[in-house]
Amino acid sequence: MRANQAFFTGIGQSQVGMKLTRHPLLLTLDAVREALDEAGLTIGQIDGVSTYPGKAHAYLGFSPIGADELIDALGIHARWHAGGGEITSQLGAVVAAATAVHAGLARHVICFRTVYEAAALARPKEYPPLQRDSVEGFSQWFVPFEALSAANWTAQYAMRHVKRYGLTREQLAQIALTGRNNAMLNPRALVREPLTIDQYMSARMISTPLCLYDCDRYTDASTVLIVSAGNALDEVSCKPVRIAAMAGAVERHSWDQAEWMASYATGADLWKHTDYKPSDVDTAQLYDGFSFQAIAWLEGLGFCEVGEGGRFIEGGKRIALDGQLPINTFGGQLGGGRLHGFGFAHEAVVQLRGNGGERQLSGDPRVAVCTSGGGPLATALLLARD
């Protein structure tokens, strides 16, 4: 282990649900406590905080708690912190934290993402809803044409795969079906009911080719990942997981001017920072806020050729728990809940530590990739247990 590298140490997660009434700061506290317990750290040893996208004052359900607030609320003596949306997507908060510990600015950084969108829908007076028709900044190029949702924007990339490469709904379904199968083995998953191919095929369309089951749903939860410096690992009691490589490239920061989603540039870039190769990866936790994003990540990361993603997952065997490349073993966002990026890193650490319980991969997994985003923004992390 190299002293100047960054490691995931404690990880934690609150209850994952819909319309929870527990205060979002307390959900965050639940996840912090679990992460500290696992790492054998006290809150007094935490000297950094990193989050995405910071407190979202205009839409509190999306991000009700910011880094400033957590530092003050938990009495953290921070020497470094950051929180904002202008970063390489959700796991960009981890990249920032890893960079900070690498530079010696902090030793143990709490990275967190708290979501409260389902609760916000139920309590609009406390948590005012997103104003979908407001036209500001980049939204002026979409909102006047009623292209209001990321579902519409992602669907257009998916449609190109349908028309250009022959992606079928049966192939696309494998992301949702795999997620649900895995979620049923995860006690904290949001949706723990089976999903059949027949249910999927007869589901109502949201935005072609994406149907209801291709879209994640509003979730209330908090996920915490502690990033620790390599020279601080003697303070930690859990098995550290090394962040072996990080990437977050964009070609154009735009949903409609870019030829490809940012998952392609980011996926290619990841391998320039490491000697590992795609064939070394034991499990991939791939952002699936919309199912197609996971297919784009499989291609972008080089697990298959561009355009081959549909055929790569055909029938679902290859990406199942006992397959050649198990993906989204906690259920992904489609089954596990919309933890908004952080769930993928959390699960990668769970699997590399062998803590997956019923869903634990066999064969002693040592290398995992986890991602977030995959529209105009993307982040990929490669994790290794040395």
Place this chain on the structure above:
Amino acid sequence: MAAPRPKPRLDAENTAFWTGGAQGRLQIMRCRECLSYIHPPRPVCRTCLSDNVKPEAVPGTGVIDTFTINYQKWHPAMEVPFVIARVALDGAPGVYLTTNIVGCPVGAVDIGDRVRVTFESQDGIYFPLFEKIA
């Protein structure tokens, strides 16, 4: 889509785009130095960094790069289904517009279809929509 379209707030950079339809023109920002097009419109060329930029009319035709049929009612007044498309503009390499394809059944739209701009006006804004070229 019976409800009024949400209106963009006009500024120095985007006014030519959103009001050019009054003269039947689709206007895209262009660099006077290297002749690249700049969209979204900004006061600087993203290719050569020149600030000598000016809106210029393009032919108003293009090709459907990709599309989706939206079925979800994202707000109660929304009439579904309708087509959202990304159109690659003729004469302005690398510029795409997210827009709606109108004047044909939703099932008649495909990638590669040739389209032409048609403006829908509302309170001084001219929304560039596209219809298929027969």
